[in-house]
Amino acid sequence: MQPCVGAAAPTSPDVEQLMRQYQQADPAAAAALVELLSPQLFRFFASQMGSRTDADDMLQDVWLRIHRVRHTYRPGEPLLPWVYAIARRVRVDNYRKRQRISSYETPTDVLPELPAHERETSNLPPFEQLVASLPETQREVLTMLKVSGLSIEEVARATSSTVGAVKQKAHRAYERLRKLLERVPIVQPARKGVPQ
Numbered sequence: 001m002q003p004c005v006g007a008a009a010p011t012s013p014d015v016e017q018l019m020r021q022y023q024q025a026d027p028a029a030a031a032a033l034v035e036l037l038s039p040q041l042f043r044f045f046a047s048q049m050g051s052r053t054d055a056d057d058m059l060q061d062v063w064l065r066i067h068r069v070r071h072t073y074r075p076g077e078p079l080l081p082w083v084y085a086i087a088r089r090v091r092v093d094n095y096r097k098r099q100r101i102s103s104y105e106t107p108t109d110v111l112p113e114l115p116a117h118e119r120e121t122s123n124l125p126p127f128e129q130l131v132a133s134l135p136e137t138q139r140e141v142l143t144m145l146k147v148s149g150l151s152i153e154e155v156a157r158a159t160s161s162t163v164g165a166v167k168q169k170a171h172r173a174y175e176r177l178r179k180l181l182e183r184v185p186i187v188q189p190a191r192k193g194v195p196q
Contacts, residue, residue, distance in 0.1 A: 016079045023070055034063060041087055054094065062090045124184055130177055138173035141166055 015036060021029035041062060045055035065086050073082055131139050137159075144155045156166045 016075070019070075019073055019079050020075050023073065023075070030067075037083060038063075041083070044084070044087055045091060058087075058090050058094050061094070062087045065090060124181070130180060133180060134173050134176060138169050138176070141169040142173040145170055 015033065018029045018033045018036070022033055038059060042055055042059050045058040045062075046052060062083075066083065069086070073079065131142060134142065140159065141155055144150045144158060145152070150158065152163055152166050152170075155161075156163045159166065161169075
């Protein structure tokens with residue numbers, strides 16, 4: 001059975017039968033479902049997003065979610081509403097993620113350039129030196145969070161820790177760095193025309 005990319009929707013009994021087989025761990029049924037439903041799911045995402053790459057990412061995400069929750073599909077119920085409910089949640093989650101990221105990003109043409117005299121008079125130790133003073137576990141967590149940009153949950157998985165333990169290590173690292181930075185004397189740059 002070859003899917004037609006332009007087809008509106010596959011017939012429900014065929015798709016629902018494939019889903020029942022997919023629930024029974026039939027890899028051929030899973031591949032057939034992906035082949036049948038992906039074109040219309042892609043159109044659903046692309047029509048909303050306008051970006052092929054975003055639509056491709058969301059299509060991959062929707063199939064991962066369907067795979068994780070395939071046991072929740074009730075045989076005998078229509079499949080497409082169940083699939084599109086998942087696809088809608090993927091789209092909403094993607095939108096929220098993009099909004100969250102864009103709220104923290106600053107376009108490069110907006111970043112202020114430090115004047116040369118301020119760069120030269122900075123007496124702060126280099127980042128690497130500050131982080132080297134931390135215990136290994138705190139340094140690892142801080143680097144994953146702030147340099148690699150991982151979420152707390154991702155760091156917890158990567159370090160085989162709990163979310164609470166990661167938060168505690170990060171907090172202790174921040175406190176230690178704050179204390180180190182408080183000891184560094186602040187040197188004010190000399191201003192032209194202002195007597196010192």
